[in-house]
Amino acid sequence: xxxxxxxxxxxxxxxxxxxxTLEIPAGxxxxxxxxxxxxxxxxxxxxxGREGYEITAGSVTYDGKDLLAMQPEERAAAGIFxxxxxxxxxxxxxxxxxxxxxxxxVRRGRGEKDLDAIQFMRLVKDKSRKLGITDEMMKRAVxxxxxxxxxxxxxxxxxxxxxxxxxxxxxxxxxxxxxxLRVVADGVNMLRDPARSMLVITHYQRLLQYIVPDRVHVxxxxxxxxxxxxxxxxxxxxxxxxxxxxxxxx
Amino acid sequence: xxxxxxxxxxxxxxLREEGAARFGQTGLPTQRQEAWKYTGLNRLKAFGFEPAPxxxxxxxVPAALVEGTQHRLVFVDGxxxxxxxxxxxxxxxxxxxxxxxxxxxxxxEPLLGKLAKTGDRPMAALNAAWFEDGLVLIVPxxxxxxxxxxxxxISGDATAACHPRLIVSLGDHxxxxxxERHLGGAAGGFANQVAEIELGAGAQFRHYILHAExxxxxxxxxxxxxxxxxxxxxxxxxxxxxxxxRREVEVALxxxxxxxxxxxxxxxxxERHSDxxxxxxxxxxxxxxxxTQKGVIDDDGRAVFQGKILVRPHAxxxxxxxxxxxxxxxxxxxxxxxxxxxxxxxxxxxxxxxxVGRLDxxxxxxxxxxxxxxxxxRGLLIQGFIGGALDxxxxxxxxxxxxxxxxxWLQRRSESRS
Ligand SMILES: Nc1ncnc2c1ncn2[C@@H]1O[C@H](COP(=O)(O)OP(=O)(O)OP(=O)(O)O)[C@@H](O)[C@H]1O
Ligand SMILES: [Mg+2]
Numbered sequence: 316x317x318x319x320x321x322x323x324x325x326x327x328x329x330x331x332x333x334x335x336t337l338e339i340p341a342g343x344x345x346x347x348x349x350x351x352x353x354x355x356x357x358x359x360x361x362x363x364g365r366e367g368y369e370i371t372a373g374s375v376t377y378d379g380k381d382l383l384a385m386q387p388e389e390r391a392a393a394g395i396f397x398x399x400x401x402x403x404x405x406x407x408x409x410x411x412x413x414x415x416x417x418x419x420x421v422r423r424g425r426g427e428k429d430l431d432a433i434q435f436m437r438l439v440k441d442k443s444r445k446l447g448i449t450d451e452m453m454k455r456a457v458x459x460x461x462x463x464x465x466x467x468x469x470x471x472x473x474x475x476x477x478x479x480x481x482x483x484x485x486x487x488x489x490x491x492x493x494x495x496l497r498v499v500a501d502g503v504n505m506l507r508d509p510a511r512s513m514l515v516i517t518h519y520q521r522l523l524q525y526i527v528p529d530r531v532h533v534x535x536x537x538x539x540x541x542x543x544x545x546x547x548x549x550x551x552x553x554x555x556x557x558x559x560x561x562x563x564x565x
Numbered sequence: 566x567x568x569x570x571x572x573x574x575x576x577x578x579x580l581r582e583e584g585a586a587r588f589g590q591t592g593l594p595t596q597r598q599e600a601w602k603y604t605g606l607n608r609l610k611a612f613g614f615e616p617a618p619x620x621x622x623x624x625x626v627p628a629a630l631v632e633g634t635q636h637r638l639v640f641v642d643g644x645x646x647x648x649x650x651x652x653x654x655x656x657x658x659x660x661x662x663x664x665x666x667x668x669x670x671x672x673x674e675p676l677l678g679k680l681a682k683t684g685d686r687p688m689a690a691l692n693a694a695w696f697e698d699g700l701v702l703i704v705p706x707x708x709x710x711x712x713x714x715x716x717x718x719i720s721g722d723a724t725a726a727c728h729p730r731l732i733v734s735l736g737d738h739x740x741x742x743x744x745e746r747h748l749g750g751a752a753g754g755f756a757n758q759v760a761e762i763e764l765g766a767g768a769q770f771r772h773y774i775l776h777a778e779x780x781x782x783x784x785x786x787x788x789x790x791x792x793x794x795x796x797x798x799x800x801x802x803x804x805x806x807x808x809x810x811r812r813e814v815e816v817a818l819x820x821x822x823x824x825x826x827x828x829x830x831x832x833x834x835x836e837r838h839s840d841x842x843x844x845x846x847x848x849x850x851x852x853x854x855x856x857t858q859k860g861v862i863d864d865d866g867r868a869v870f871q872g873k874i875l876v877r878p879h880a881x882x883x884x885x886x887x888x889x890x891x892x893x894x895x896x897x898x899x900x901x902x903x904x905x906x907x908x909x910x911x912x913x914x915x916x917x918x919x920x921v922g923r924l925d926x927x928x929x930x931x932x933x934x935x936x937x938x939x940x941x942x943r944g945l946l947i948q949g950f951i952g953g954a955l956d957x958x959x960x961x962x963x964x965x966x967x968x969x970x971x972x973x974w975l976q977r978r979s980e981s982r983s
Contacts, residue, residue: 363934366926391936403931407949407956413932416945421936456949473935 316341316512317362317382317481322373324354324361331357333537334373339481342509346523346548347516349534350556355516356400358534359485362514363397364390377481391417392424394480398470398487400516405457410469413457414439418476442475446502463490471502482506483514488522500525520552535559574670580678584693591687600685603869603901604811604840608783612755616697617642617725629715630746630775630966636714643718643727643756644698651712656705659714662730663698673701676732680761680789688813689787692728692759699730699758702743706736706765713742713963720750720782731760735768737793742771744963749778749807760788764796766820773963774802776810777970780835786812794820794849801958802829803967804839804860805974811840811869818845818852818880826855830954830967832974833866833898840869847880847913854883859890859954861947862898863978873905874915881910887917892924892950944979948972 317339324332331354339345349355361368362375364387375382382390405413418438419429430438443453446468458466467487474482484503488496503513503526515526523531523545531547533540533556540559541547573581593609594601619642626639626647635651636659645661653659658672665673683690700716718729735741747756764770776784784807792798804810816825831839845854858870874885891900904917924946932942951971958964 365930365934386939387930387933388936388938388942391934397934399931403925403927405928405931405946405949407952408945413935413945416941417932417935417937420938420941424936477936 316378317514318376320374320376322361322375323371324357325369325371326357326367330371331537332361335534335538337532337539339512339514341512343529344507344513344515344526346528346531347514347534348518348531348548348551350559353535354537355534356485359397359400359483359514359516362483363387363395388420388424391477392421396474396477396479396482398467398474398482398484400485400489402458402466402470404459406459408457409454410457411439411453414453414473414476417473421477439472439476443472445505446472446475447498448472464492464495467491467499468495468502471499475502475506478506480510481512481514483516485516486518487515488517488519496522497525520548523548533559573666574674576674577666577670577677581694584683584690587683587690588687588694591690594687600813600842600871603871603903604809604838606785606809608809609755612726614691614695614726614728614757616695616727617721617723619644626717626719627748630744631713631715631962634713634715634744636710636712637717638700638715639717639719640698640729641719642721642723642725642754643729654708654710657708657710658701658703660701661698662696662701662732665701672703673732676734676761676763677730678761680763680791681759681787682789686787688757688785689759692730692757692787695726695728696730696759697728700732702731702733702741704735704739704741707738708736709740710742713744715744715746717746717748718756719748720752720754720756722750722752724752724754726755726757729756729758731758731762733760733762733770735764735770735796737765738767739765740769742960743773745772745774747774747776747778747784747807749782751779751781753779753781753783753808755783756785758784758786760786762788762790762798764790764792764798766794766796768793768796770796770798771960772798772800773958773960773967774800774812775967775970776802776804777806778810779806780808780837782807784810788812788814790814790816790825792816792818792820792823792825795822797824797826799826799959800828801963801967802841803955803970804829804831804833805970807837807839809838809840811842813842815844816846816854817848818854819848821849822851823849824853826957828855828857828957829859830951830971831858831860831862831868832951832971833860833868834863834978836865838867838869842869842871844873844875845885847874847876847883847885849880851882852880852884854885856887857890857957858888859950860900861892861894861951862900863894865895865897867899867901869901871903871905872917873907874917876908876910876913876915878909881912883910883913883915885913885915889919890954891921892947893921894924894947940979940983944975948975951975
């Protein structure tokens with residue numbers, strides 16, 4: 316599904332990803348853990364096509380295509396979804412309007428017909444209820460005045476509506492209380508599917524108890540330093556990232 | 566000078582002569598004058614100010630802006646062309662000014678020229694010399710007019726000047742809502758309007774102004790408002806059309822507890838120019854004022870917001886607020902904001918703020934990452950910004966109608982770019 320090879324990414328003259336290689340087969344859930352500032356969000360932004368990053372070497376292949384040559388909206392239509400670490404507020408644009416525009420844009424990109432207002436409402440009602448998102452939140456401007464947890468649930472609602480093939484969750488668990496964490500994790504687990512892959516970025520083993528990954532990777536100093544099964548997350552919780560502090564592979 | 570009214574009363578002749586004499590001395594304002602620093606009237610150089618002879622409307626009269634509007638007056642080239650007036654409460658006068666001057670001049674005498682001083686206002690002087698028609702709205706004490714009154718201004722086939730005069734007088738605790746809609750016409754033209762608005766104690770007047778003329782039109786408005794004790798003047802102007810639209814609004818908060826809210830939104834593209842010049846004069850204690858101007862400027866468009874809050878020595882407990890927010894969509898787009906606070910009292914609360922920005926790159930990326938193509942994402946962000954500006958309109962039906970005009974502007978803009 317996704318194949319990242321020797322990816323080097325710089326911002327200005329500073330290299331942030333330094334030859335990262337990662338393979339995510341279809342249907343698998345991979346977790347990335349790593350210290351602050353190690354390049355996790357940078358990776359997620361590069362995968363979804365944000366401007367401002369210079370790719371100096373390496374390649375990213377998604378479904379056999381050169382992902383890096385695609386516009387952000389083309390990637391979304393092709394099934395890439397990033398749940399933002401810091402969801403963006405959009406004043407003046409009602410959440411429902413935004414979501415319907417997005418769903419129909421992605422459908423058009425996939426050669427499907429637009430959903431009309433009634434079809435859309437029916438679909439969103441069911442999914443938003445499961446995530447505890449009220450009608451009132453659908454009428455409000457996107458993320459404006461939402462609490463941290465509400466913003467994260469809103470991201471998961473967008474994911475559920477857009478039905479991506481590769482979902483990247485950047486610290487979706489940060490700032491959530493236990494109940495919200497369970498709601499979000501349930502939302503994610505509902506989407507688990509043999510045809511759907513996930514890249515879950517997190518600092519906490521706690522999330523990985525709910526969303527059990529196939530593989531766990533440690534990203535430090537711009538490289539994957541270690542990979543293992545779910546037990547690696549548990550181990551990191553005990554030991555921290557001290558062993559990666561020198562910037563050399565263990 | 567206009568001689569529309571034969572054998573016009575002496576007071577009217579005097580008003581006109583004074584106006585003509587003043588304008589004769591000054592001519593058109595120049596950018597050397599502080600109030601006109603950012604707005605030049607060069608485009609009027611070749612204009613004759615004499616109103617064109619009465620002609621036919623260049624287009625059909627559109628449906629009312631707000632569905633179900635009972636009271637409508639349509640002006641062509643500044644002259645009342647058609648009126649449908651529903652049932653009005655007893656004592657209300659809602660008529661064309663020419664009609665009143667011809668048949669009941671005594672009603673107009675105490676109001677005409679009372680608030681619109683011509684001393685340092687060349688455009689008001691020019692209007693005094695030439696006005697022929699306009700609106701008279703007089704609401705007696707304690708009377709509420711239910712539902713909106715709409716006045717529509719369209720221009721005829723000739724490229725002509727007109728000088729409408731609006732007279733509004735609300736008695737104590739009276740209540741009314743006026744929608745002013747400027748649609749112009751394909752021939753262009755110059756509308757030099759003056760409005761005089763007087764609000765008695767506890768009166769409430771809502772005033773919504775829409776400019777949707779084609780770019781060949783020029784509109785200059787001078788609004789003078791006097792707000793009495795605990796009365797409130799609330800206005801919102803959307804400028805979505807017109808090659809040059811200037812609104813100069815002066816509000817005197819004359820008695821304790823008077824309040825004014827002067828808001829506006831502008832959508833400026835091409836080489837269009839929009840100017841809001843506002844003076845709020847706090848003359849008494851416990852008066853409150855609020856000014857917000859929000860707009861989008863594209864291409865070579867230019868907008869001006871000069872907002873002044875003046876607090877006189879005895880106007881303690883004044884509460885003045887001013888906010889300007891602009892979204893610039895092109896490198897050449899320009900906004901000139903000049904906030905001014907002149908405060909002569911010591912117990913006041915006044916603040917102002919201004920932001921000028923471009924489309925938020927993070928928001929744009931967020932929308933695109935959700936599959937929305939770039940042009941559509943930009944449109945959505947602009948629409949969101951405009952929506953925020955229109956939120957100041959507290960009447961949903963009016964907000965919706967203005968929103969439609971804004972949506973049309975956006976639609977035209979995106980079509981002209983694709
Ligand atoms: N646009 C930018 N300009 C300059 N430096 C940047 C930029 N984006 C990221 N960086 C730097 O790159 C490094 C990696 O940032 P990134 O956000 O990817 O870290 P992260 O692993 O997601 O951290 P966290 O766990 O705190 O979210 C940081 O040192 C950050 O300051
Ligand atoms: Mg991060």
